[in-house]
């Protein structure tokens with residue numbers, strides 16, 4: 121089955137059947153906002169949300185992950201979990217961000233077994249966006265509200281029904297088990313899906329960041345770092361919520377000679393991020409750290425992997441406590457050269 125339609129209420133049947141073989145995660149409403157959590161009979165998946173506050177990257181790259189234990193003689197590696205899981209309801213920008221994370225954690229030189237095992241264990245069921253927010257800019261960096269890249273299955277919310285489309289063989293094998301509850305998608309369904317796609321894509325603000333990588337290479341010391349960074353609190357929210365930020369530190373924690381080795385998220389926006397043992401800090405100023413974050417996303421990552429490390433999810437725009445807007449920074453970079461030409 122490549123495509124199929126079910127009544128929206130029947131998604132419960134699929135989720136409950138999936139739970140027999142997989143841990144199923146999905147977006148649920150909490151007081152602090154929408155978060156991805158394990159779906160249990162008392163936690164219902166929601167469809168009427170823009171995006172989760174925390175990106176689902178933590179299901180693959182947890183904020184804190186124990187990778188070893190030690191005693192006074194030996195470090196014992198923790199074996200990566202083989203638990204298979206389904207992430208149901210991820211947005212297309214977040215599914216795409218996993219492919220960017222793959223470039224880091226599954227590179228020629230470095231393979232992170234913890235991340236890779238989770239990628240292998242997971243089935244990604246994306247739900248396309250019908251109503252992008254004004255902070256979204258996925259189309260400026262190769263994505264779209266209905267992008268399939270990174271998904272095993274994509275679902276279109278058609279009001280009372282859901283249209284499922286298979287994107288990979290893994291998705292096909294998963295959906296085949298439920299072929300009896302789907303009806304075939306008719307021409308009218310596909311026309312409706314296409315109309316929804318067009319409407320959603322038109323809602324995403326169009327930005328022009330042409331030549332951003334080259335412009336950054338030519339003008340690494342821009343006035344914008346100083347002016348914008350004056351407001352920055354170095355809180356790290358922008359990096360922690362970002363689905364593509366992947367910096368981490370290794371910590372040992374224990375009592376006496378026994379303890380645990382952990383992989384813990386770090387942030388280039390923290391003053392201690394590049395603090396050296398000598399006391400020297402190459403990124404001691406806010407402006408230097410802001411420059412590092414922008415250069416990494418839109419210049420260094422492009423040079424290393426041929427892609428921008430931003431999927432335009434808009435989280436850093438929505439949740440920065442002092443309203444620093446990454447789109448404003450990029451526009452400033454583009455305008456910096458244009459004003460002289």
Ligand code: SF4
Nearest residue numbers: 352353355356358440
């Ligand atoms: S969220 Fe805003 S204030 Fe906090 S580190 Fe990022 S840019 Fe600075």
Ligand code: SF4
Nearest residue numbers: 362430431433434436
């Ligand atoms: S930099 Fe901002 S807009 Fe881009 S992926 Fe990260 S959080 Fe989303």
